[in-house]
Amino acid sequence: MTASDTRSRFKAKLLRPAKPGGDSLWAFVVLPEHVSAKLPRRGRTTVEGSINGHAFRATLEPDGQLSHWLQLNEELLKAAGANIGDEASFELMSVAQEPEPDMPSDLQEALAASPEARAVWEDTTTIARLDWIHWITSAKQAKTRVKRISDACDMLASGKRRVCCFDPSGYYSKALSAPKAAD
Missing domain, CATH: 2.40.30.100 (AF2212/PG0164-like)
Incomplete structure (x- = not known):
């Protein structure tokens, strides 16, 4: 396409x-x-x-x-x-090529502290990095975000290149939605 x-x-x-x-x-x-x-x-x-x-x-x-x-x-x-x-x-x-996503500073710090996770991160596709970031930033609570960053570093360090537990469309989990419109 x-x-x-x-x-x-x-x-x-x-x-x-x-x-x-x-x-x-x-x-x-x-x-x-x-x-x-x-x-x-x-x-x-x-x-x-x-x-x-x-x-x-x-x-x-x-x-x-x-x-x-x-x-x-x-x-x-x-x-x-x-x-x-x-x-x-x-x-x-x-767009013909998805641009590199902006990396949140807390994720950047966590990856800097884990050379194994950083190496796999840098070897993944832009779309995979976009999905990892979207999974982390879609957390509704700060403690969930912290846990997702930790889990992401663990998964990446073990060689996992794609986030396994995240539906980026929100359709199956209903975790994502458009804003509610004002009346």
Whole structure:
């Protein structure tokens, strides 16, 4: 599948999250099923696209329903001349090569302390590293995150290249979902 095979155009209403967290304004859209179905994976996926003709690059999050959702920050909304509640025009396609994910500092420190785990980490694929990071950062509690980092280092040090116990789509575990929209 080439990136152009994943190209889709659609319109969607910009939703306000019920619990936005933080001080910044942001909106989101849930991708239509037919758009998400064209993407190469149900987990986190990086896309290039446009909203109302304004280009962007973003990582889609899985919605737990075998689809994805997209967060739109205030800067992108302003640049696209879009407001929460508007219907916006989108064009999306997956990137040809998934970019290297940002590694959280706590995971970076743990891998630095375990040369065996670090060696396997560096020998895995970008998608595998993305899944490891997603598994760790999707923990809802700090103690769960700490345990997942420890478990990840143990699994990697033993030669395990993929996280075994994580459904990156959230479909089977229902661990992942799109934000709830405000009324």
